[in-house]
Amino acid sequence: MKKRVIHSIIWTLIIALFWTPLGQAEASPPGIDTKAVGASLIDVESGRILYNVKGDIPMRIASLTKIMTAIVAIENGKLTDKVKVSKNAFGKEGSSIYLKLGEEMRLHDMLYGLMMRSGNDAATAIAEHVGGSVEGFVYMMNEKAKMIGMDHSNFTNPSGLDEGEGHRASANDMAKLTAYALKNPVFQEIVSTKIKKVPNPNEKWNYTWFNKNKMLSLFEGADGVKTGYTKLAKRCLVSSATRNGQQLVVVTLDDPNDWADHAKLLQYGFKYYPLQLVAAKGDTVEGSPWVVGRSFSYPLAEGEAGLVSKKVSFTDAASTDYRLGERGIMQIYLNQKLIRSVPLYDKTSTRMQASDQSAFSFKEGKAYTETLLSRYGLICRLLIQKLFTFSKSEWTD
The missing domain is CATH 3.40.710.10 (DD-peptidase/beta-lactamase superfamily)
Known part of the structure; x- marks a missing residue:
């Protein structure tokens, strides 16, 4: 009886150590080092x-x-x-x-x-x-x-x-x-x-x-x-x-x-x-008449492609976004972590023409469109010039 219990425990440990579901396996590129601090x-x-x-x-x-x-x-x-x-x-x-x-x-x-x-x-x-x-x-x-x-x-x-x-x-x-x-x-x-x-x-x-x-x-x-x-x-x-x-x-x-x-x-x-295409502009979203409004590529290590998942939510027909042409959002995840959201449009929408020119993201899951500083650069410049037109003595005081 005791031998059977020990045998069972050993096999449980072996399975726990070496068996990982393929859908959750993460790629592991080799290590690399530099002289940089x-x-x-x-x-x-x-x-x-x-x-x-x-x-x-x-x-x-x-x-x-x-x-x-x-x-x-x-x-x-x-x-x-x-x-x-x-x-x-x-x-x-x-x-x-x-x-x-x-x-x-x-x-x-x-x-x-x-x-x-x-x-x-x-x-x-x-x-x-x-x-x-x-x-x-x-x-x-x-x-x-x-x-x-x-x-x-x-x-x-x-x-x-x-x-x-x-x-x-x-x-x-x-x-x-x-x-x-x-x-x-x-x-x-x-x-x-x-x-x-x-x-x-x-x-x-x-x-x-x-x-x-x-x-x-x-x-x-x-x-x-x-x-x-x-x-x-x-x-x-x-x-x-x-x-x-x-x-x-x-x-x-x-x-x-x-x-x-x-x-x-x-x-x-x-x-x-290597950079890999995750969502292609114009692709039809399964179960809907809508298409992907913006192509999205992402660098993926070997094995990571299997960890990419997508979640689609549709825009309320009574909302302002819907009236402006948006039909939904596709959220893209890597290993359950949001990496990008791309819009969905009607395939004949005029918004499809310019959709690739917006959105640049650094923080995963948060898109940055044109910044206020860029869009209103001249206004910012004039305001800042006004703010800092002090004499040196006034500034140090």
Whole structure:
């Protein structure tokens, strides 16, 4: 009797240890390591963090700051505006594009100097022009960070210089920011440029800038984005690459081996987390006349496709959403965790035409459409300029 009980217990343990229902098996890509103190790997389209080390720990980010500076300026400034170099911007310490006092340059051109050569003089001039003052622009940077969902970041200047103790961002936050910024074609064009010539009003020859980001030449498919270094932050790097229609971003903070680590992490992401179509625009929803209004792809490791599930809810015919054309929502889950919601429409609906252009999500289960800062950029700029038109003595008081 005792032997039978023992035998039963042994078999129960064996089954518990080795038997897992196939529908619940989770993929487990091999481990990978880097020399970085903080690191993050993100899929741009979905916003899924694929790998991180101390991803939510705020750290010094040096000139990676200029990613935020650039996207805020692009969204809220007028690219054809002439930006005048003030005394505050002229001769700014650290990396520079050597702008002259009083020199004027198109905002669009100056953004190339900001991102390709990491000009701190350009960062200050852009901030003063777009935000009315450096303080006003920093306010805009932090508002943008909140809207994107950068919960572990705080900006105190537009350049990334080690000024004060509060200027920090986490690796995951910088990954989210870069994924957001790469959705903007102007930003994408600037950070992928290897050589740029810009008119020089002070000389007979043009400015010629070479991109400091070596990944553009070192890694096949590389298309951005920014280098960074200060004595306190050490080597920082954000890179992006696109292969087979999938774009990935890697962030490393305080990494002495950043070029090699970025190549390794990008290869890892493309190999183990390929982008897969989960919902196709125009697909009919079973049991209804409605169709999926927006395509959705997601990076999935081997075995994860079986963990994807969908839940459909239909819109009340008496609601405003219904009158505006929405017929329902399809919620998509990975391992019972909501990763995206896509709208359902009538197949003849005009809303089907523009539906792929909205929604960009970083937080799983929460879609972010155009931010208020982008939509009402001019209004925000005017308000902020008004707020920060104090004299220096009034500000310190």
